[in-house]
Amino acid sequence: MPDGFEGLGLGDEVLRAIEDLGYEEPSPIQAQAIPALLAGGDVIAQAQTGTGKTAAYSIPIVERVVAGDRTVQAAVIVPTRELAVQVAEAVHALGRVRGVTVVPLYGGQPYDRQLRALRGGVQVVVGTPGRVMDHIRRGTLELDTVRTLVLDEADEMLDMGFIEDIEFILDKVPAERQIGLFSATIPARIEDLAQSYLREPRRVTIQQETATAPQTRQFWYQVPYRAKLDVLTLILDFESPQSAIIFCRTKREVDALTEALEARGYKTAAIHGDISQGQREQQLRAFRDGRVELLVATDVAARGLDIPDVTHVINYDIPDDADAYVHRIGRTGRMGKKGEAVTLITPREMRLLRLIEQQTRTKMKPLRLPTVEDIVARRREAYLEALRTTIDARAGNTYADVFAALAPDYEAREIALAALYLADGGEVPARTDGTRPEAESDDDVRAAEAAPSEHGMVRLFLDAGRKRGVSPQELLREFSDQAGVAPTTVGSIDVYDRFAFVEVKPGSAKKLLAHPQLTLHGLPVNLKKATPKRP
Numbered sequence: 001m002p003d004g005f006e007g008l009g010l011g012d013e014v015l016r017a018i019e020d021l022g023y024e025e026p027s028p029i030q031a032q033a034i035p036a037l038l039a040g041g042d043v044i045a046q047a048q049t050g051t052g053k054t055a056a057y058s059i060p061i062v063e064r065v066v067a068g069d070r071t072v073q074a075a076v077i078v079p080t081r082e083l084a085v086q087v088a089e090a091v092h093a094l095g096r097v098r099g100v101t102v103v104p105l106y107g108g109q110p111y112d113r114q115l116r117a118l119r120g121g122v123q124v125v126v127g128t129p130g131r132v133m134d135h136i137r138r139g140t141l142e143l144d145t146v147r148t149l150v151l152d153e154a155d156e157m158l159d160m161g162f163i164e165d166i167e168f169i170l171d172k173v174p175a176e177r178q179i180g181l182f183s184a185t186i187p188a189r190i191e192d193l194a195q196s197y198l199r200e201p202r203r204v205t206i207q208q209e210t211a212t213a214p215q216t217r218q219f220w221y222q223v224p225y226r227a228k229l230d231v232l233t234l235i236l237d238f239e240s241p242q243s244a245i246i247f248c249r250t251k252r253e254v255d256a257l258t259e260a261l262e263a264r265g266y267k268t269a270a271i272h273g274d275i276s277q278g279q280r281e282q283q284l285r286a287f288r289d290g291r292v293e294l295l296v297a298t299d300v301a302a303r304g305l306d307i308p309d310v311t312h313v314i315n316y317d318i319p320d321d322a323d324a325y326v327h328r329i330g331r332t333g334r335m336g337k338k339g340e341a342v343t344l345i346t347p348r349e350m351r352l353l354r355l356i357e358q359q360t361r362t363k364m365k366p367l368r369l370p371t372v373e374d375i376v377a378r379r380r381e382a383y384l385e386a387l388r389t390t391i392d393a394r395a396g397n398t399y400a401d402v403f404a405a406l407a408p409d410y411e412a413r414e415i416a417l418a419a420l421y422l423a424d425g426g427e428v429p430a431r432t433d434g435t436r437p438e439a440e441s442d443d444d445v446r447a448a449e450a451a452p453s454e455h456g457m458v459r460l461f462l463d464a465g466r467k468r469g470v471s472p473q474e475l476l477r478e479f480s481d482q483a484g485v486a487p488t489t490v491g492s493i494d495v496y497d498r499f500a501f502v503e504v505k506p507g508s509a510k511k512l513l514a515h516p517q518l519t520l521h522g523l524p525v526n527l528k529k530a531t532p533k534r535p
């Protein structure tokens, strides 16, 4: 099978580990870099983000580790601590069957933990340049047994000013070794480094048609600066991304946006340089496990991270240049999956957008903002689709006993409607008298909606809630400003994630319902009469 991993000259143990990871075919960079590294010579490998470079060097590393030898046989140098952890995990997974031992070395973690691991006899180290250099200086790490040294994200490391640390490390490995240089771009400074340290390197280059991932559809919205947050929540509601990374320019903006999103009911993780290492790992794990859907990040914090299955990259702030743009949107559309990149652009940033388009040789599509109706329609569509899939798969069969328990007392249609309501996040209505409320006919409902509720108030339903930043104070203010409704005529206000209930005196209800178009945060909202609360 010359096309699969079997044709690359790997042993059974590593092949088994690859299969456990679920990789079926080597990616193009893997198909070329793996045999080149297994042959033992130096390699310069260039391929864009998301093409599987980690495994392209980790597979030959674990294949070449001599099992009985407990000295450091391979070292991987990476720009950030998150990446060190991630690559170490990949090496561990690939080398597990062979019993390969690996440790990540990075700043911000106490030395003694890393020391203990090093003393235990580690075969592969994965570290950031600074921490690896520190260990060498302290005498706690020796690289004179290293046979393979890989510099991953070499362009990033040089950009971040690590050149001296890297040269220090390169000078510490023996003359008889192989070096792998992995990078998304090969600028002149990397050529210089290769000139000085590599011997007749094999060049492995995966060409790309445009500078950005072809599977990623790219859009932009023009947004007034002050409306960015509202527009973002609109987009989130409309797109309902499974997992999105939202990029901000500064740490402070990451904090502010995270807080604002949390307050609106979105579960959000955040990473930036000032968040402690432990915290960052926790946040990333929550995002990777799907416990939160949104990750807010700065460029630096997200550099090189492998976050699988990101469906959306959202540039809350437009990046400063085309390189940063390409890096950011490289988080989606990985390994041929589909992805979407959405950029919010304030009028002043239009020129920057054009520049990025020119340099990446892509055209981004402008979109009009979704309206509330668009969002409601999209949600309904998604709900119907989910229901159809569930029905076709007979996934509800495990609830047959629940249905059987209700069937003597209710009709199938009633049971289905209640289940649909609850499945869509509806709240269980209050039941105060302990008995089953009388079933309501459609006429009863209409009569109830028309009549003022018990204590002389009319209950209104509003199709916007917490997720759009609605608060009781704001409703009082806007009703008064826009419809001339006195706050004293407003009773209880219940704000939920996506809607709200407001009780008002009949006169005010009339005013509100007659108003041609109420708006909140500049976007239209709709009011109608609701069923009054049960007494």
Ligand code: ADP
Pocket (backbone or CB within 6 Å): 022, 023, 024, 025, 026, 027, 030, 047, 048, 049, 050, 051, 052, 053, 054, 055, 305, 306, 307, 308, 334, 335
């Ligand atoms: P790069 O370093 O080139 O940006 P990564 O090594 O981080 O890319 O890989 C991107 C994603 O692709 C990871 O989630 C990885 O698990 C996955 N991946 C790598 N190789 C394969 C493969 N052969 N088949 C399927 N998925 C793969």
Ligand code: MG
Pocket (backbone or CB within 6 Å): 053, 054, 152, 153, 304
């Ligand atoms: Mg990588």
